[in-house]
Amino acid sequence: MLWDQFLTHNDKVIYKWEHYFPAYEENFSSYRNKDFVFLEIGVSYGGSLQMWRKYFGPLATIVGIDIDPECKSHEGPGIHVRIGDQSDPNFLKNIIDEFGVPQIVLDDGSHQMNHINSSFDFLYPLMVPNSVYMVEDLHTAYWEEYGGNVFNEMTFINRTKNFIDLLNADHSRGVIEPNSFTRDTYSIHIYDSIVAFRKGSIKRKVAFCTGAGY
Secondary structure, eight states, X not given: OHHHHHHHOOSSOOOOOGGGHHHHHHHHGXXXXXXXXXXXXXXXXXXXXXXXXXXXXXXXEEEEEESOXXXXXXXXXXXXXXXXXXXXXXXXXXXXXXXXXXXXXXXXXXXXXXHHHHHHHHHGGXXXXXXXXXXXXXXXXXXXXXXXXXXXXXXXXXXXXXXXXXXXXGGSTTSXXXXXXXXXXXXXXXETTEEEEEEOOOSOOOOXXXXXXX
8 A cells, every 4th residue: 555655664755645645546556567657747855756666666667857956866766857847848748758658647846836737738638548647736726826816717726627517518518619628538536635637538428228117
């Protein structure tokens, strides 16, 4: 269990809210011992990269990005760190060119709304079915110093409310125009301070009724 790994970790510092761990398990556990790319936005003290490396196993490629050049020191076996701005699409493109499109993105970066939006808008459309894009620490969407505000339509929480409508656009009777997000998103999971998107498409939306008494 990831929670057990966190509690027994005795290497580099990890700073996580405890109520995040069930959300991690729910969305990430199917990727354990798989060959895939995990991208964490925000390296900080380096401990979370170590935790993810241990959790996902030796086949996973763990990539961390951070704007602080000192974070480069947190590289290790199976752990790669690249220095750059999460809101810079050219930097993100370089990451993809080097490592491939990630199957999991965890945004624990600056928590600034414009940075979160920029990363999501670039990376999410590139991700393949069954990939997971998770943004955490979204309590900052309510805090002014992070570009947050209950009434600001461009906070990631308020954008997520619109994404829920887009996910259900096919049922809106023409009020909401379906788009690529509608076609390529299977689900949205909302937790305290976390939103997770799972890529995927529903090939047909048909209701059936079974049973002898119908």
